[in-house]
Amino acid sequence: MNESPAEAQQQLLLGNVHKKQGLLEDAMQCYQAGVTLCSGSAELWFALGTTLLELSRLPEAVAALQQAIALQPDSAGVYMNLGNAFNEQGCTEDAIQCFQRGLTICPGSAALWFNLGIAFSSSSRLSEAMAAFQQAITLQPDFPNAYLCLGSVLKEQGLSEAAVQCYQKGLTVCPGDAQLWHNLGTTLLELRRLSEAVAALQQAIALKPDLAAAYNNLGNALLKLQRLSEAVPMLQQAIALKPDYTDAYINLGFALQFQGEIEEAIDFYNHAVTLNPTNPEVYNNRAQAILLSGNLVRGFAEYEYRTKLNRCRHSYEWFTNKPRWQGEIFAGKRLLVYDEQGCGDVIQFSRYLPLVKARGGFVQFSTPKPLLRLFTNFPGVDELIEHTAAAIVRTQFDLAVPLLSLPHIFATTLRTIPAGVPYLTADSHSIVVWHRKMNCSGTNLRIGLVWGSNPAYAFAHIRDCGLKAMSPLAGIxxxxxxxxxxxxxxxQANTPPASMQLINLTDDIADFADTAALIMNLDLVVSVDTAVVHLAGALGKPVWTLLPSACDWRWLLLRNDTPWYPTMRLFRQSTPGNWGSVMTAVARELSAWQAGGTV
Structure with a gap:
């Protein structure tokens, strides 16, 4: 067939017109006609390959672009588009080679360095991806996508603070980029720099008012700041912009749950389940709302979804090779009940171990090292194991069950909680040793204080009151x-409130067994929601628990007592963040007790 370069050129020009109009199929047909008329035109093969790439007809795109390279091997642009086609096919190594070949021709191309970074990132070659994105930024400092991708790679390596600096650097040259503000805000949110996150996300929304993810993340940040009245409309707006936004429904449910609007929260969780019935996060959140309402049977059944959460997978992966115990008689077998959450949870739910033992067999219990001495000779436990990978691997067992599944297995209701106390005891010799350490008048009330919880907990800042907030107790x-x-x-114990006689012996506390022995020498424990309240309650000692307005599911709603611990009283915030009214109530009750009242 004779070549017709002039007619082919007409097809190229017509195809370009169609492409500018967004008529990609028509453009493709023109380019195909053109290469039929003039198969030696690299320009036509390049135009055809690029258009096929935009149409996601990837194998055809690769073939056309390879033909263009055969005809014009010194074109960096062709290598870049061929690399993009390979990358979209998942052929990342081929893509990397194309981008690198293009860079030998045009080493100053920021776009090629950027695309090379994308391919390295897809191959989990993160250090090389970082270097490529950084080179793209060096060549083109106003390249917002390069900052975005570099920040993402830094976060993937656990370098969130560096990611923040990356986004901030990008914003100095691209201050109007909404996505950079959004990524900065979400990273600050993950770092719990909440006020800064709010400011960044608000800026993202100002620049792009239809960015649903920014409203969702802003609502989440406001929720964690306990600015609930502001969080709810942000989450509602996220849903208005994106009606199938599962995460926004989850967060809105959580915000309503924080406000004590349980039925409304459950409704939003139900909607999230409809949208995404395979997402365990939805079920886990709904389970906690149901538990908070007091429906323990249904709540604990759904709470089993916690074992399917990606962020909690490490708690269960050591045990998947053994059958899960479902509550059956297991005579002649070894059952490992294992820790999965915090020390407070271990103390609270260890009460079920004697019930497990009653179903026969040999009961093994794994628990973190700080609890090992405390659980020595615990009723219902035949073997105590430190909860480490090495110890678990050495342990021989036939069945396994996570500790927090026991309330579900035993069909626990509010009336059937095993609430007999004490179910933990302190070593009698340790109690005497701690008594000698305490320098206190025999007539004074001895009260233990805890004002801060585990900072690793996402809502620790809500639970914590700080020692300064306890100053109303000082004048009693x-x-x-x-x-x-x-x-x-x-x-904070180094600078107690004025007039507070505070003795600090905590340097001598090695583990919870020491804490238990010290508590046994006290008349009362006053504490925020942390493991110490569970320990005091399990020891049968009087304990007053200080709760934020948005409290954990186990404390139920509106009650000043708890079915989990008969010797515990609950003091709740009336409004989010207001510890003043809580401490006033505690001081009043403490003064009354000191004057001859009851705990």
Whole structure:
């Protein structure tokens, strides 16, 4: 067939017109006609391959672009588009080779370096991806997508603070880029820099008012700041912009749950389930709302979805090779009941172990090292194991079950909670040792204080009151306070409120067995929601638990007592963040007790 370059050129020009009009199929037909008329035109093969790429007809695109390279091997642009076609096919190594070949021709192309970074990132070659994105930024400092992708790679490597700096650097040259503000805000949110996150996300919305993800993340940040009245409309707007936005329904349900509007929260969780019935996060959140309402049977049944959460997978992956115990008689077998959450959960739900033992067999219990001494000789446990990978691998067992599945297995209701106390005891010798350490008048009330929870918990800032907030307790005569606070917040004991007699012996506390022995020498424990309240309750000691307005599901709604611990009283915030009214109530009750009342 004779070549017709002039007619082919006409097809190229006509195809270009169609392409500018968005008529990709018509453009493709023109380019196909053109290469039929003039098969030696690299320009036509390139135009055809690029259009096929835009139409996601990837194998055809690859073939056309390879033909263009055969005809014009020194074209960096052809290598870039061929690399993009390979990348979209999942052929990342071929894509990398194309981009690298293109860079030998045009090393100053920021776009080629950027695309090379994308391919390296797809291959999990993160260090090389970082270098490529950084080179793209060096060549083109106002390249917002390069900052976005570099930030994502940094976060993937756990370098969130560096990602923040990356986004901030990008915003100095691209201050009007809404996506950069959004990514900055979401990263600050993950770092719990909440006020900064709010400001960044608000800026993203100002620049792009239809960015649904920004409203969702802003609502989440406001929720964590306990600015619930502001969080709810942000989440509602996210849903208005994106009616199938599962995460926004989850967060809105959570916000309503925080406000105590349980039925409304469950309705939004139900909608999220309809949208995404395979998402365990939805079921897990709904389960906690149901538990908060007091329906323990249904709530604990649905709470089993926690074992399917990606973020919790590490808690269960050591045990998947053994059958899951479902509550059957297991005589002649070894059952491992294992820890899965915090120390407070272990203490609270260890009450079920004697019920497990009653169903026969040999009961093994794995628990973190700080609890090992406390659980020595615990009723219902035949073998105590430190909860580490190495110890679990060495342990021989036939069946396994996570500790927090026991309430479901035993069909627990509010009336059937095993609430007999004490179900934990402190070593008698340790109690005497701690008594000798305590320098307190025999007539003074001895009260233990905890003002901070585990900072690793996402809502620790909501649970914590700080020692300064306890200053209303300082003026009560005849009371000596003892710090039970461990961790970062323990430093506050060095500067107690004026007039508070606070004795700090916590440097001598090695584990929860020591804490238990110290508590047994106290008259009362006053604490925020942390493991110490569970320990005091399990020991049968009087304990007053200080709760935020948005409290954990186990404390139910509106009650000042709890079916889990008969010796515990609950003091709740009336409004989010207001510890003043809580401490006033505690001080009033403490003064009354000191004057001869009851705990």
């Amino acid at each position: 005569p005849g009371v000596t306070f003892y710090s039970l606070q461990k961790g970062e917040a323990a430093q």
